[in-house]
Amino acid sequence: MSYPIPSDEKARLEALYELKLLDTPSEPVFDRITRLAARLLSVPGVTITLIDAKRQWFKSRVGLDVLETPRDIAFCAYPVAESAPLVVEDACLDSRFAQNPLVAKPNGVRFYAGIPLKTTKGLVLGTLCTIDTKPRKLSKSDFSTLQDLADIVTEEIQLRERLNREKKQKEASQEALIKLHHSLEQQIEQRTHELKLVIETAYDAYVSVDANDCVLDWNLAATTMFGWSREQALGKPISQLILPDGLPCEAEKGPVTHLAHRSDGSRLPVEIRFKSLSFHSRQWRSLFIHDISERQQLERLRDQQAREDVLTKLANRRALDERLPDAMARVRRSQKPLAVLFMDLDSFKQVNDNYGHAVGDELLREIAKRLTASARETDFVVRWAGDEFVLLLEGVALDAIKPIAQKLIHTIEQPLLIGKAVLTVSTSIGVAVYTPGADETAQELLKRADVAMYEAKRAGKAQVCIS
Known part of the structure; x- marks a missing residue:
């Protein structure tokens, strides 16, 4: 059987694979939506469906005993292609589905209602859909309920998008800074200007301290994050500015979560890592500090919703x-x-x-x-x-x-x-x-x-x- 293909199919599949939801174990955050939909709408079947290149795969399901079916018999291929809800009151009377094997089999699909699940860029990855073996009509109230539940699934998908994006930005920023500091060990004098430029425009705060933990360098992101200007910070012990207990030693082995202090007395959750460097008998440490307040807030929200x-x-x-x-x-x-x-x-x-x-x-x-x-x-x-x-x-x-x-x-x-x-x-x-x-x-x-x-x-x- 043939099926419609969205005009943005390539971008849609790239977004789907980047999300890394396909072929993953069941999760309570999705399973509770399908159970709730089955109860509220009184339907025997509910799925959260992701449309892959050649198949539809069910991230969560109620009333189905299969994990996937070919895409060419998938009802969900239509709302994905059209980026709009689809309601089929009686599949036997719909020319698109009357000969579909899912309809033709005994106790086959008669009723279907699917709501697209979209990324932050509007790409449709799949649907929240309900099915029944009997023809039925979907009231305005039931449609509204289904849309509300689909919005919750969409919010979870978009939350994961944002977390993935933040992780990539963080890794890219740290990788660039570490690479520059390796080069700094070999040619510190020649690369000073270039390094300063990169540090000043970095997404994360960069702070350099001497052997006594007094500030040698302080970039614009550090000023934005903690409130002290570069002039105010230079020469001050870091314990007097943002880390009252001093540098956490374990941060040299890998990122460490910590509560830093701002100039106004408030506290900020951050992730700290540093590298000890030496050149011509001069020793210093370079700190990379990442603001994780938004990430923690998103994690708390997801934990609360669960x-x-x-x-x-x-x-x-x-x-x-x-x-x-x-x-x-x-x-x-x-x-x-x-x-x-x-x-x-x-x-x-x-x-x-x-x-x-x-x-x-x-x-x-x-x-x-x-x-x-x-x-x-x-x-x-x-x-x-x-x-x-x-x-x-x-x-x-x-x-x-x-x-x-x-x-x-x-x-x-x-x-x-x-x-x-x-x-x-x-x-x-x-x-x-x-x-x-x-x-x-x-x-x-x-x-x-x-x-x-x-x-x-x-x-x-x-x-x-x-x-």
Whole structure:
């Protein structure tokens, strides 16, 4: 079968290969998007697809048992070529896909919706797509949800682009400076002017110090980075300017992360490396200092996103997996019990069916706010999945657990006005109590709370069951 090829195919493939995402292991940052899309849009299949030269490869997938397929049968080849979303309500009625083997096979693809994933330069690397074995229509609300999720994937891709670009700039800058300093050892007198020019225009701060660590040279980037002019810095000990504890000795072997001081008293995270040099009995050290504040900020943001639920901004399941074992360890030290409350909203599906997923999403955000407002500072609120939430209560008295759970039920039952709709939902709560000396893993404790929640539902909903 034939397939469309973008006019910028060569540049697109170069960007794809430079990103180094193809044929890599699964990652939580992508997998949580496909799982969330499958739940929010109620589709059996979701993929984050990258279009290679001859194939489509799935970085993340839900509902598919293959890692790749040929490009000539890929629905995703079309939104990549056209750089625009594609929605196919019934593939059997679309001349482009009616004879496609993915459609013709039993229980084949009938519905498809794909959103392009673009680089910072607008090159389309692939799609976030949903598929179904039955024809269906995509509502405006569902399309908006799919677009929002695709934007999150795009932001992650573009974040990695920026990190790769920064790394290359840093390596290129350091390589150029080190090469010049090797030449300096052999012909320092002849190359002084050229070296000064390169140092002054370098991206990183360059500082040269003598055997007593007093400043011999200070470039423009150092002035921009730390606030002292060249005239102010020359002759001053470096400990008086930016490194109160002196040079970190290990920085001669490789880059060392450090907190440097600015002239205004603020601190700046930097990466330092230096080289000791000597010429005609004269000894000095050349420092290369790189500002890593933006990189650390990007890393913190990515780490936060990996542990935060996209919709409600609560902690997600990964965050709970990290927090719960620590909470159980504190129980063993403090000898105070821990309660795990597993909550599932009653009749939430009816809200989605009657008012749409956008209203359902707003309801989930409101529930998250109410749970957060009701929790103590030491409690931990988590969106587990869909309309399920988990609350960790540390150091709580056993006889206070049920009243707390019943108060939560009452809080959630309060009516919520969204647009012209007045919504009322309840919740069923299962409680598992972990006491000092209990022989139980974190997963077993969560499972016990989950089972108790289903017991509460069977007891008539809006109930509390403690196991």
